[in-house]
Amino acid sequence: MNHHDVQAVSPLTLAWVHRQLAAGERIVGTEVLHGGITADVRRLTVATRDGGTRDLVLRSFVDPFSVERAEDWLRREAGALTLLVGTGVTAPGLVAVDPTAAYCEYPSLLMTHLAGRTVLEDEGLETRVPLLARQLVAIHAVRPSERPREYEALTTADTVVVPKGADAAAWAAAIDVIRRPAPRYEGRFLHRDFQPGNVLFHVPSDTPSNVPVDAPPASTAGARITGVVDWAAASWGPADLDVAHCSTNLALLHGAAWGQRFTEAYEEAGGVLAAAASERLYWQVRDPLACSEEVRPVARAWRDVGRAELTTRAVEERLDAYVTALMAALG
Structure with a gap:
């Protein structure tokens, strides 16, 4: 005891x-x-x-x-x-x-309590991303008898914090995007904080208890999702918002390309996003712009669970790279 x-x-x-x-x-x-x-x-x-x-x-x-x-x-x-x-x-x-x-x-x-653990390391990401995408499609397929409250935007064009040394033109263009009225959308049940830190995995090759804690992480091949936690922001809104949020977190944890890959994986899993490029861009940039306001606590939380290299500055640089990539692809 x-x-x-x-x-x-x-x-x-x-x-x-x-x-x-x-x-x-x-x-x-x-x-x-x-x-x-x-x-x-x-x-x-x-x-x-x-x-x-x-x-x-x-x-x-x-x-x-x-x-x-x-x-x-x-x-x-x-x-x-x-x-x-x-x-x-x-x-x-x-x-x-x-x-x-x-x-x-x-x-x-x-x-x-649910079995499993969060997995935030780079190794095995190519296996986990499709699992995350299929899980999110399943969440969006839930049809509640009573709708939860409408989503909250979480940021405005006037509260965005542009990282030091960021691509000023790309950020100015992104901020202009969210000055526009929100596009019309078909509502879905949203988790609203769906990201790797809120998804639990069973990993068959998890390190046994007798292996030193500083040993390299085991491969996550064969991993499966055991549950999703932290539903405090559950709401009603466009599927694009949940996809954008997970994409942003993947981009900050693993690099900009993984944020864009998650969007592809969601559609490959049967998920439906906004049809027009301008509408997709609106939802996709809204989330990383919102993240700009809380980089420090996000980076600290990730360092607390073992990602020591994710300093505030490193996360800012990845955020800038992701916003720039989104604007180059869709802007």
Whole structure:
């Protein structure tokens, strides 16, 4: 039993979690799950009556900016997790939610734990990209009986932060694109933060526990997706937005060409995007321009999970390369 870790969860929150457990169960340990930006996420190990254990995940919004928005985010996430049951899209199961911190110290959501891990290294990317694309097509195929709220744009032409040394002409042209009215679109159920950090994989060749942690990562050939997490921004809007978001993250993690490859993979998997080049460009540049406003926390989150080379400057350079490539291809 890791008493120190359990005590790291506030007494109010711990008491709330205990009320969600079956009779005779108790929390015996916790582990911080790294990689997120907006929430504190912990895996809770629960001892069961039969002598075994099971895992739950506690997601709490603790910083003032997130607490202010937590009620909306947690209600949306709880609604999405409920909606996805039986759809074929694997997501955590909802256990309980306290969106206003009526019982917990901070607004919190308790859910089941999914097997698998995020995979952010370069090796095996050519295998994972088609899997990501097929998973996103499956998400967009979900038809909710009640539509979630409309998507949020997340940026404006006046809030874009042009990286130092960026291609000024390309960025000015991209910013002009999002000054236009949004194109008409056929709505789809969106994850709205679909990217490699929110997709879990089972990798057959994962490093055994007796191999040093600094050993080179194993190949991800034969990998499969075990689930998709972080549904707090689930919404309704154009499929292009989810595709653009994943493309941007792939471009920043692995290089501009991979961002453009994901768009191709999505269509190869049966996904449908805007027909006109001007409409595609509108949605595709909107996301990297939005990312310009949060490069520092994004880069820090990736370094925390092992991508030490992704300094803020390195991510800025990749973002510039991606925006420039988009404008050259479609602008």
